[in-house]
Amino acid sequence: MPRPAKRSPHGERELAVQRILAVVDSIPRGRVATYGDVAREAGLPRRARLVGRVLAELPSGSRLPWHRVVNAAGRLSPRANGTAEQRRRLAREGVALTPSGRLDLARLRWSGD
DNA sequence: TATATGACGACGA
DNA sequence: ATCGTCGCCATAT
Numbered sequence: 001m002p003r004p005a006k007r008s009p010h011g012e013r014e015l016a017v018q019r020i021l022a023v024v025d026s027i028p029r030g031r032v033a034t035y036g037d038v039a040r041e042a043g044l045p046r047r048a049r050l051v052g053r054v055l056a057e058l059p060s061g062s063r064l065p066w067h068r069v070v071n072a073a074g075r076l077s078p079r080a081n082g083t084a085e086q087r088r089r090l091a092r093e094g095v096a097l098t099p100s101g102r103l104d105l106a107r108l109r110w111s112g113d
Numbered sequence: 114t115a116t117a118t119g120a121c122g123a124c125g126a
Numbered sequence: 127a128t129c130g131t132c133g134c135c136a137t138a139t
Contacts, residue, residue, distance in 0.1 A: 013136090035121055049135055052120040069120075077120040086120095100127095 016044055020054050023112075027068040030093045031110035032103060034072045041112045052077065065089075074105045 019042040027033050033041070035048035044050065055066045056079065067089035070076055076083040076097075087097065097103055 039121090046122085046134065047136090048121040049119070050121095053136065054120095056120050066120085071120080072122055079120050083120095 016042065016047075016050065017054055019043060020051055021064060024051075024055070024064055024066060024069060026112075027065055027110055029065070030095060030108075032068045032070050032090075032095065032105070032108045033110050034105075035069060035077075036072055037109070037111060038069060048072075068110075070103060070105075074103045075101060 020038060023033075023038050023041045027038075035051040036046075038051045039045060039047040042051075051069065055069060058064060058066055067086040076086050090097075095103065095108060
């Protein structure tokens with residue numbers, strides 16, 4: 001077994017990653033959360049960028065609903081691979097973007113409940 | 114140690 | 127509503 005106890009700085013990050021993944025996994029179908037929301041829910045306030053970094057490193061075959069995480073502006077954050085896949089996944093669960101590519105956060109935002 | 118770069122966010126113009 | 131700036135955090139060089 002890898003890590004018995006002992007909290008090395010590196011181990012702390014691993015914990016943070018696990019909590020982030022758990023929060024993302026809990027976002028209900030048809031709802032969305034911002035990077036900042038996820039960070040806060042994971043007990044990591046002001047670490048929105050860490051959330052983005054973690055999601056960016058997810059294996060392509062991941063089963064996690066990463067597509068339900070959007071930025072605070074209500075837009076899909078640009079990335080190397082593009083946002084087409086994210087749009088498809090959202091559309092499939094009834095989440096549509098306005099003509100200008102925005103989401104109605106007031107209606108779709110999920111704050112842990 | 115210093116600088117640059119991001120799936121970010123809050124603000125002010 | 128949009129854009130630029132700045133703050134913030136983690137890595138990479």
